[in-house]
Amino acid sequence: MARAHGARAQIALAFETVYGTPPASGYRLMPFARTTLGAEQPLLNSELLGYGRDPLAPIKDAITADGEVVVPIDVEAFGFWLKAAFGAPTTTGTTPKTHTFQSGNWTLPSMAIEVAMPEVPRFAMYAGCVMDQLNWQMNRSGLLTATARLIAQGEAIAATMAAGTPTALGLQRFGHFNGVVKRNGTALGNVVSAEITYANGLDRIETIRNDGKIEGADPGMAALTGRIEVRFAERPRHPSHRRHALRARVRLQPRCERQLHLHSPCRLPAGPADRDPRAPGYPGQFRLAGGQSHQPRPHVHRRPRQHRHGILIMIRLNLSNRPEWLDLLPGLRVLVAPLTTALMVSARADPLIDDLSETSSQEDMALAMAKAVARRAVLEWEGVGDDDGNLVPVSPAGIDALLDIWPVFEAFQAQYVARGLMLDLEKNASAPLPTGPSAGATATARPAQAPAPTAPQD
Incomplete structure (x- = not known):
């Protein structure tokens, strides 16, 4: 009994002219690490009654053919997988040539892939293979591979090879140290690892057929997602920020500063x-x-x-009354308006503050107050972007989402909101009560010059 060995396993690939029809020639041997390509046809249990306790024979259901292929990222073979994911590239130059793959093509090429195990022998031909996802990871070391997730129309198993004599490609693998992670053509520094996933969002066209196969796989909305792990280091500035950085070195930024010194209440001797x-x-x-x-x-x-x-009492007043920049986190700063009485009064009248109940926790009230102040104070920001890395404008929803980040909330509380709390405390020292035991008592009572006579009794 022959057993299959991975050392002799082969994958042959060719692009189809007609979907679901494997070509007779033009196959190439593709390097691969492992594959899970296969077809599944579930069996349905019979629901009929009256045939005794022994179950009836199950009924075959529709066929599902799909799987993954893990391939190396190399010079030649990986281009076939890129073509399957994006479509035919635009090629320029002679030596070397530049292949540009563009996302968003309306049609994607289909492939015929044959997985060969000569010892058995078993040759499984998967027709109508369309690329659903292409994923790869980058690290400092290790083997650089990509995972191609495919959706096929069906599987055909034979005892002889249908791909003929495939053409072998030269294997020239890339290593992790050959790559670089760039954004807008500029390399990102201190990247520890990266993971990229491109998805075509294929939609299986499942129609009624006499062979149980799908009619096709149409591309849906494309998506490019991933994850980048970086080390905290000096913030790389975009070239467009260079002019602002040079100007910031020679321009004095106006500061809005108030300092309040409160001392314990005292009673001065009279006289x-x-x-x-x-x-x-x-x-x-x-x-x-x-x-x-x-x-x-x-x-x-x-x-x-x-x-x-x-x-x-001593207060340093800011007579310039100009906005200022606050550095909340490395690479993140906001331009805030001066913290005035009008701003604080408006923040306290915010509907979110009124909606708080008496049983609300101190944390909820502090967060609501900080968001109310920030929505009125934040005029501009730098270092805030969406999932795609694009800068987003200032908006009330964006400000609330920004303050939901704990380090940002703490920095905003300490650098901005705390000033309002200090000014709120000031009124307890500057405006004492006119009567009663007050911190603003001007002096103790003057001593009596002589004993007062007793009131006459009736």
């Missing part, structure tokens, strides 16, 4: 101490309730108006 700079209780010093005297920072008290009601 002439406020007028005598040599007496205890001079405005240059203050005494905390129940504590010792403190000497504040000299620059805070250069202006007497900054010492009011026992509270020391």
